[in-house]
Amino acid sequence: MTTRANTTIHNTNDPHSTLISINVAAQTPLKLTSTNYVSWKLQFQTLFIGYDFLGFIDGSYPCPTTILPGTTTPNPAHTLWIRQDQLLLNAILGSLSPTIIPFIARAKTTREAWTILANTYAKPSRGRIKQVKNQLKQITKGSMGVFEFLRTIKAWVDELAILGAVVDDEDLLEKILEGLGEDYKELVRAVQARDTPISFDELHEKLLNFEASL
Structure with a gap:
């Protein structure tokens, strides 16, 4: 299940115009340990592809500017991106074994956390x-x-x-x-x-x- 927030940005054609919260227990039940990274990664990749969220971890959907170009008006897409990214980061945190959480304690974005975990565990044991x-x-x-x-x-x-x-x-x-x-x-x-x-x-x-x- 997912829960969708009511907050949307002005561009309704944007696939990321609605916040999506991942139900970690139901959708990513496998918790990351030191030996199962490949399986853990697979469950998140399929989920991210399904929700069109791969851009948050591969850099193809960077954070929008804080101000709308050519104006002094705050960019609502910036705030929405930050909120969605934190929801994804929260989902990743919720799927980690307690001993692994300290490895990404300093990560401020989903991409940072994803990169740290990949660099640490990606090579098959x-x-x-x-x-x-x-x-x-x-x-x-x-x-x-x-x-x-x-x-x-x-x-x-x-x-x-x-x-x-x-x-x-x-x-x-x-x-x-x-x-x-x-x-x-x-x-x-x-x-x-x-x-x-x-x-x-x-x-x-x-x-x-x-x-x-x-």
Whole structure:
């Protein structure tokens, strides 16, 4: 949800003519930690694109002048820009873990805060990539249900993709089959004997049906 203020500037064709307040809990629930910057950034980028706010963080929509050009009249667009920028900065602050807030304590604009965070956390952590790969390598179905097993694997594969270490479909399916255990060896043999590769969705469906038969 968003709440829109009633204050608007005179140019009603301006897409930024209405203040928009971001509901942090609902729209940006992932809090930034020292290990999840890429995922955190993605949720804000999609939100900023949707509301046409990228200009506040990339500099393409700078703060308007305080006075209307060629006059001594205060520029209402300046005040509105400041207010909107502070609402966005507030949203970013609300999505940070407490230990990270001091890093941007001196930031006065959304762009300043965004730049500091990017410079600090943008490079994917090699340690995190290695950690996720190890988790993926070691996981087996064990006592988990099929749905939980596949959901866990898919979550780690998606995280690796975000970190720039994409797992191809063949390796993903091979990992799933390896981790199923003895109860599923009949299905595993059938899948491995296919002439054409099976898709993740099709394998998911077959595993659920097989689980139900067990």
